[in-house]
Amino acid sequence: MATRGKRERRKEKKRVKRDARTKSLRVIRLRQIGLGLVLVGAIAGLLVFWVTTSKTLPPTSFGPGHSELLPQAQVNSRPIDPLIQQHVMERNATHPVGQMLIQYNCRDYECEPGLVRDLEDIVTRFPRTVYLAPFPGMDAKIALAAPGRLEILDDFDEDRIVSFIRDNISR
Secondary structure, eight states: OHHHHHHHHHHHHHHHHHHHHHHHHHHHHHHHHHHHHHHHHHHHHHHHHHHHHSOOOOOSSOOTTOOSOOOSSSBOSSOOOHHHHHHHTOOSTTSOTTOEEEEEOTTTSOOOTTHHHHHHHHHTTSOTTEEEEEOTTOSSSEEEEETTEEEEESSOOHHHHHHHHHHHTTO
C-alpha cells in the first residue's frame, strides 16, 4: 500500500508541476498577445501620423506603375492624372528632354486674378514639353517640377518660373 501512496504523491507532484507550467505558458502567451497588440497599435498610429502630415506635391521621379501617356495638351484646365505626371518625369532615350510640370492650386490657396492666364503666357513661350495644369489638394500654391527638382512658390514670380524652366529645358 505504501507504493500506491507514493505513486499518488508522484502523480500529484506531476499534476501540480504541469498546472504551474500551463499557467506560466498562459501568462507568456498573454504577454505576447499584449505586445503584439501594442505593436500593431503603434504601427497604425505611425501610419495615421504619416498620412496626415505628409505633403501632397507633384512627383519628381517615376515609379514602375506609371502610365505611358503624356498630358493631352500643353495647357490643361483639368488636373493631370498622377500616373501621367510620373511619366512626364521619366528620362531615357525614347523620351524628349525638357519635360516638366508647372502646377497651381487655386482651390486651397487664394490666387490673384489673372494668375492662370499669366502662367499660361509663360508656359506657351516654351516647347510643348512644359505642361501647365491645376493640382487641387496640392500643399502649395504653385509648384514647379522637373526630374529630381521641385520648387515651391507662395506667389507668382515670373522670373523664378522662367529661370526654373530654362534651367531644366535641356535636361
